[in-house]
Amino acid sequence: MALHIVLVEPEIPANTGNIARTCAATGIHLHLVRPLGFNTDDRTLKRAGLDYWYAVQIEYHDSFEEVKEKYAGARFFYATTKADKYYADFAYQDGDFFVFGKETKGLPIELIEANRETCIKMPMSDKVRSLNLSNSAAIVVYEALRQLGFPELS
Numbered sequence: 001m002a003l004h005i006v007l008v009e010p011e012i013p014a015n016t017g018n019i020a021r022t023c024a025a026t027g028i029h030l031h032l033v034r035p036l037g038f039n040t041d042d043r044t045l046k047r048a049g050l051d052y053w054y055a056v057q058i059e060y061h062d063s064f065e066e067v068k069e070k071y072a073g074a075r076f077f078y079a080t081t082k083a084d085k086y087y088a089d090f091a092y093q094d095g096d097f098f099v100f101g102k103e104t105k106g107l108p109i110e111l112i113e114a115n116r117e118t119c120i121k122m123p124m125s126d127k128v129r130s131l132n133l134s135n136s137a138a139i140v141v142y143e144a145l146r147q148l149g150f151p152e153l154s
Contacts, residue, residue: 003144004029004071004097005137008064011037011103018134024052027152028141033061037102064099064111071097079140080112081130083119090120092144094151103133 005028010016016032023030061067068076076097077090098120101107112119122131122139131139145153 002027002029002095003092003141003148004031004074004095005141006031006033006064006067006076006097006099007133008033008099008107009035009037009102010100010133012133013038015103015133019137020056020058021052022134022138022141023057024055026141026145027057029057029059031059031061031067031097033064033067067097076115076118077140078107078112078115078119079121079136080107080119081121082106082109082112083121084116085120087120087122087140088143090118092147094148096144098137098140098144100133100137106130 003026005019005023007016007019007030010032016036016038020030022028061070074095074097075093076099077087077092078099079087080101099107099111120140122136124131130136145151
């Protein structure tokens, strides 16, 4: 089983560390697309991931296009507040990719417009602009894992 989280130009090390910890706990692959807003030996990044970094399957990419080329044929879902459908409206499959943008700006509008049919959002009050990145990633991947029957997890 292989689900994937892609972080496009993440800016906050604690969020990436928290997502890495979720990946370690679930066997989900983590993809980081440069430029990163932090150094990968950042103390905050390591602290958020605790001592689980050895269990994270992580890949670094120089662009999102590189990810799409390497995994041509895979299904990609794009998390954005600009989506028309909710994350729970889709039936996920083994091998799916969940793409998240940078904390301050989200995903580029061109990427959203080109992939409108697979954009996903989380329901929330209009009193906030967005949820925390690491919380959003956890919500989405645990729904995918639930649909797949929590494979290889106890």
